[in-house]
Amino acid sequence: MDPNRSPDAVLNETCWSDYEYCKNTGNLYCCAKMMAEITATEEASKRGLELAVVVPSMTMGPMLQQSLNFSSSHVARYLTGVKPTYPNAVAAYTDVRDVARAHVLVYEHPDARGRYLCIGAVLHRAHFLQLLGDLFPQYNITAKYVECEDDGKPMAKP
Structure with missing residues (x-):
């Protein structure tokens, strides 16, 4: 969910949705999933864990x-x-x-x-x-x- 990404772009694990776009279009489910993954990644990093x-x-x-x-x-x-x-x-x-x-x-x-x-x-x-x-x-x-x-x-x- 990124309106700035080319429609011809091949998506892979490095691609993320645009948080502000999701928020502005009312896709709070997507926002929540992104926030959860970012928070889990940050916490794992702080604790020296691989996620x-x-x-x-x-x-x-x-x-x-x-x-x-x-x-x-x-x-x-x-x-x-x-x-x-x-x-x-x-x-x-x-x-x-x-x-x-x-x-x-x-x-x-x-x-x-x-x-x-x-x-x-x-x-x-x-x-x-x-x-x-x-x-x-x-x-x-x-x-x-x-x-x-x-x-x-x-x-x-x-």
Whole structure:
């Protein structure tokens, strides 16, 4: 989440979201995650500890709780057609089981340190909605994903 980064930039573990952008756009979840990681990194450094951080993208998959979390409510808005349009944007997704495996791998390797991105796929929102439509044809998926918010602009590249 950095509007100053080129859309053609390849993201890796050195990339961070722009904190002020997230704050100004009301993405407090992103702000909180960044603050937690920065604080953990600073504390580990003060104590002479090596820290390994798994940074998952939007996490999907089976839920343990009955209520919707952020990721599942994101999908639900499209499934129910509550969100009438979709952005000309790409997003990274991962399965919750892969996030769990990534944490186990980091834990099992004592030499692990730094940041590890956990990403299963990077999809344009139109492709994501098409996948939802294929999986759940009984739902009115955002007017069958025909209304892009940025019509006329080239499709954002994953």
